[in-house]
Amino acid sequence: MTIDLRPACSDDYVFVLDLYHKAIKPLANAWVDWVDEEQEAQFANLWRPDDTKIITLKGEDIGWVEFRRTGDEVFLKQLYITPKRQRQGIGSQVIRLLNEQARTAKSMALFVLKNNPAFRFYQRHGFEVIRETHTTLVMRRAMAEAA
Structure with a gap:
């Protein structure tokens, strides 16, 4: 099963937002009172289609990844895969593709x-916790490490 990454466009917004909500809402409810309208406005303000790739499998949109290169580091902002396609090695393929696209970066x-x-999943791919906040873990790994 081989995936492809295609550039996101404005037509992908509904798919991207829907998958984001399905993935994050159950987790975020532990820390915030989720209000759909507020979250949609925040998402619309932060979504960067130029930094986003749609994950496809045989022409079907199955997820999305947003990442940005800043200096010597790649920042993996978001990675979401539809629930029916999770735990099938797709996330690992995405990490490998990101490694190939950012070969000269020192870290992710x-x-x-x-x-x-x-x-x-991120631990298995060599990421280590370098800092934490009340709600999140900041993780990093050297790009030379195997995915």
């Missing part, structure tokens, strides 16, 4: 909610 960093099961 991300934030993950403390109660997000994806924390273990």
Whole structure:
């Protein structure tokens, strides 16, 4: 099963927002009173289609990833895969593709909610906690490490 990453466009917004809500709302409810309208406004303000790729499998949109290169580091802002496609190695393929696209970067960093099961996925890919806040863990790994 091989995935592709295609550039996001404005037509992808509904898919991206829906998947974000399904993934984050149950986790964020532990810390905030989730109000759909407020979260949608915040998401609309922060979403960067130029930094976003849609994850596809045989032409079907199955997820999305947002990342940005800043200096010597790649910041993995968001990675979401539809529930029916999770735990099939797709996230690992995305990490490998990001590694290939950012070969000259020295490190990759991300934030993950403390109660997000994806924390273990990132650990398996060599990310280590370097700092934490009330709600999130800041993780980093050297790009030379195997994904």
